[in-house]
Amino acid sequence: MLVTLFRFLSLLPLSVLHFTGSVLGWLVYLLSGSYRRRLQENLGRAGFSQHLRVAVQEAGKNVLELPFIWCARPERVLKTAEMENWELVQQALDQKKGVIFLTPHLGCFEIVAQKIAARTRLTVLYRPPRKEALKPLIEGARARDNLLLAPTNLSGVRIMAKALKKGEAIGLLPDQVPQQGEGVWARFFGKPAYTMTLSAKLHSMTGSPIILTYAERLPGGRGYVVRFVAFDEELGEDAVTQAEAINRAMEKLIARSPAQYFWSYNRYKTPQGVAGPDAVQPEQS
Incomplete structure (x- = not known):
């Protein structure tokens, strides 16, 4: 049923999906108290409360564009997005050290990997969805020509390291809450967040350059612009310092288009089996 619905929605124009998504965003915001509180709290903590109304609409667009991104013909999807500053990526690829793309939950993050893979081989870390019905949709959309999936385990890490050593590119969602033992507590918009x-x-292993990227959603359903930004933070030596440097880079990126960040995501949750931020050493608080 869900697959059929997604395939039907994928036939609609992106402008229709985005308009309907805006309406859906408001419905969910008004009907779900927990969703509303999280959205308000996360926007307020980051200092972007003035973007609340637009953020509500963008969240709805994010949901209803998924059938299009996952189920529409690849050539139709790719035509909706332009790329800005690809020269930065090409210069990094020319170094033959591989490239690490960091893509937060900003704008249409699902289309970023497809656009990159249209230019160069890309391996992305993939965690299967909790809803089994979504699995064939997501895997079908992500596992396309030049786009490879690596599992979120030690085997996946080895696959990604091998790809980098061959001079290829990999992609990660740096603001996705990792599983137990795969992260540290680091500040994100002023509050400790368990960070990969x-x-x-x-x-550190490969010397591969890091590039930040996101797909800004254009108004009126006109498509997207995939932007590439140099990573300019000093990583430091220890894991906490490195995680906070990456979080700072994410904050700067989000500030470019704050209404399009996935503010309803439970970024500050404590994964099962992980000690909370108050229980760790002072340097991780």
Whole structure:
């Protein structure tokens, strides 16, 4: 049923999906108290409360564009997005050290990997969805030509390290809450958030340059612009310092288009089996 619905929605124009998504965003915001509180709290903590109304609409667009991104013909999807500053990526690829793309939950993050893979081979870390019905949709969309999936375990880490050593590119969601033992507590918009350490580890292992990227959603359903930004933070030596440097870079990126960040995401949750931020050493608080 869900697959059929997604395939039907994928036939609609992106402008229709985005308009309907805006309405859906307001419905969810008004009907769900927990969703509303989290959205308000996270926007307020980051200093972006003035973007609340637009953020509500953008969150709805994010949901209803997924059938299009996952189920529409690849050539139709790719035509909706332009790329800005690809020269930065090409210069990094020319170094033959591989490239680490960091893509937060900003704008249409699902289209970023497809656009990159249209230019160069890309391996992305993939965690299967909790809803089994979504699995064939997501895997079908992500596992396309030049786009490879690596599992979120030690085997996946080895696959990504091997890709970098061959001079290829990999992609990670740096603001996705990692599983037990795969992160540290680091400040994100002023509050401790359990943050992955993998990107910094891979950079230390391979010397691969880090590039930030996101797809800004254009108004009126006109498509997207995939932007590439140089990573200019000093990573430091220890895991906490590195995680906080990456979080600072994410904060700067989000500030470019704050209404399009996935503010309803439970970024500050404590994963099962992980000691909370108040229980760790002072340097991780």
